[in-house]
Ligand code: NA
């Protein structure tokens with residue numbers, strides 16, 4: 002019998018349910034011959050998960066691209082602002098396309114890592130206190146907790162990205178260190194920022210983070226055919242389970258807003274267009290130039306995201 | 319508690335090497351202290367900027383995380399030289415002569431083996447984040463303002479290498495005392511009783527008032 | 528071999544290394560490293576050809592820990608708190624505090640001793656370390672008490688006991704360490720220390736007054752200060768008040784939004800004391816001394832932290848804490864009795880070990896067990912064993928073990944505070960100080976019993992924030 006150690010962090014939540022499901026399915030399909038021990042923070046610090054895979058400390062891990070852009074330059078394309086992703090299915094589609102690109106696989110292989118699946122996250126909308134920040138003018142000078150490409154986007158419209166860790170986000174908001182916090186819904190719930198909020202932007206959809214699940218290449222290659230088949234065939238099922246589970250959470254979301262008396266703010270199409278113009282194009286341009294300058298296929302990947310997304314939308318996903 | 323230094327000096331080569339390494343260790347400890355000092359200004363800047371100028375310090379968390387290894391690890395060898403790392407001395411405090419040097423030699427040998435392994439591991443951790451084919455040699459960066467992490471990671475194997483040198487000197491010092499049956503060997507921290515240690519600490523505070 | 532068995536052997540070996548006098552930090556790191564190698568080679572079926580691979584992987588896992596674990600924003604509170612203490616010393620805040628306390632409180636029976644307790648409590652608000660507090664006040668307060676006819680053993684006991692207040696009243700390095708190990712909110716823990724710290728001070732003061740009323744010759748009152756003199760003594764002690772207010776308001780502002788994060792609060796507090804020390808004439812030579820002393824204490828603490836965390840990393844792979852928690856919860860004993868047994872075990876261990884080392888070595892295994900006893904990390908107050916949510920239980924247990932650890936600073940045979948007081952006063956032997964401090968065991972026992980019986984004393988403030 003084979004046991005894999007899997008390194009994730011935090012507590013068990015919607016964001017880790019596909020991994021739990023994968024472990025369950027694999028054990029089932031192999032009759033307990035191949036099991037996974039999912040550890041929440043016991044094996045590594047979250048920002049070191051890719052290092053752990055690289056040295057063979059554990060066989061599977063989850064991490065987010067934005068934690069350490071220099072470790073995983075190419076997949077940060079999925080964290081560029083205003084890509085236009087509307088839902089989790091589209092997020093899965095673009096992630097899968099990017100993960101399948103040879104240059105991306107090659108960059109991950111430098112960490113001895115093989116991309117297995119994504120952990121699709123909804124768009125990082127803002128919660129805030131006081132008067133809703135529903136125009137670009139009102140966002141000027143706003144202290145916002147947003148990292149990576151999102152932070153840059155808010156900076157372009159005059160907001161001030163302020164770094165606090167996700168676990169300190171609630172306190173930062175309560176203490177006025179930040180005015181607003183950008184998170185996915187599950188994080189607004191689990192980090193408590195929704196409890197402090199007066200409003201939530203329903204349609205700002207500025208972008209999200211990308212958090213792949215990877216496996217150690219040597220460990221993957223050492224699997225028997227039956228084990229590998231069990232693992233590979235379980236990925237789509239695990240993702241389907243994740244989407245269904247997250248869907249339930251999103252359904253609950255409106256009820257949570259009503260219960261906490263949080264206003265749902267719709268930003269006008271004009272303002273959104275202005276925001277995209279100021280932030281999306283220049284930041285994408287910078288990203289593409291910087292990748293091309295390092296000899297990486299930046300333009301190609303960016304185009305891949307756009308065409309995949311258009312396809313997905315055309316198919317009514 | 320740290321602070322009670324009782325390292326004897328004589329004209330032997332070992333003692334001269336001990337004294338040659340000391341200024342480097344002391345400098346590293348001072349740099350660690352200066353980094354603590356800078357934390358204070360960093361916070362004052364961050365809070366002041368936010369409260370009074372509407373301009374918070376970008377990447378405050380990143381800067382602190384970069385500074386911490388300098389603060390926490392750079393002085394590790396200096397503290398070992400002074401015998402300042404905490405230990406339980408209920409047993410060794412009551413030993414004398416060769417038996418004491420035997421225990422000390424075993425301890426230092428184990429620590430040296432451990433630190434050689436950790437220096438290697440810490441170097442590897444640094445090496446994974448360092449690639450000069452890339453901008454700023456960076457293969458790992460901080461979350462908010464994308465600072466290259468390798469300088470903070472490099473501090474660890476550097477400080478650990480100095481500690482390995484120190485441990486080597488102490489191994490020779492204790493080993494020599496064991497073989498020659500010395501009473502008060504040079505270049506190793508001598509075991510102060512808890513009372514002596516407390517008195518030394520009190521005298522240290524006495525100096526300033 | 529079963530990973531848990533390996534975990535037990537390695538843990539046993541660690542305690543042997545600690546007992547034979549190996550520095551605690553390295554003993555823990557050694558145990559963790561050897562454990563990692565053993566565990567992995569065990570996984571490879573002890574195949575000699577794969578030993579090298581097991582060794583390399585373990586070296587790399589262990590080698591990550593020092594950088595990875597010290598690079599944390601909340602841990603930056605520890606050096607800041609230590610720096611505050613050293614700067615406060617150069618700013619002459621200790622004398623100012625004792626003078627103010629004397630003019631306000633010395634008129635009661637046992638007045639100078641009561642003043643000493645309140646002055647140490649005040650100094651605790653700028654000092655993160657108990658032993659330093661005891662050393663400083665042994666020099667200022669004992670001679671004054673002796674001059675008006677106090678029993679010198681009793682005077683020494685008051686100082687040794689008063690010094691222990693520094694670790695409950697924030698800033699407190701040990702509370703930060705606890706918060707990091709158990710991954711709880713540092714701000715809430717610091718806040719939780721205030722009332723139990725002040726509560727301990729009040730219990731000490733009541734004990735002193737009681738003793739002074741019964742035995743008239745122990746501590747005569749000192750009278751004759753005018754109101755004018757009383758108010759004149761306040762301004763020099765003001766920076767302490769400023770630091771207390773700043774740290775509280777950065778964590779929890781009763782009147783509105785807090786001012787920032789605890790990390791910022793600690794650093795701004797240090798900045799204020801630094802300005803005060805400059806004003807009092809501190810120059811580069813003294814600053815350099817303060818910085819090197821801060822670095823030494825900081826490095827000493829952090830070396831234990833990363834050393835123990837290498838051991839904890841091994842525990843994560845062996846899952847020993849999970850097994851211990853399962854065992855504790857399966858015992859057929861009342862949970863409260865188990866908790867009391869755990870606290871008593873700390874009292875025994877604390878007789879022989881330093882407080883920080885003791886907490887760091889034991890918490891990785893003991894803390895999950897206590898949480899499991901209460902019903903788990905995420906349990907609600909209604910469903911829990913001790914009638915408090917998981918978060919609140921973590922805070923309550925933290926204050927209890929820190930109070931236990933402080934209690935051990937005044938108990939024989941290795942009561943470090945007593946050694947320090949005796950070290951400062953050559954006319955007092957260690958036995959004298961232990962005799963003088965004995966009544967305070969009673970006070971501490973009462974305090975701990977009350978904190979166990981009435982968790983609200985601990986949890987009131989953190990439940991507001
Ligand atoms: Na304190």
Ligand code: NA
Pocket residue numbers: 877878879934935936937938939940941942943
């Ligand atoms: Na003791």
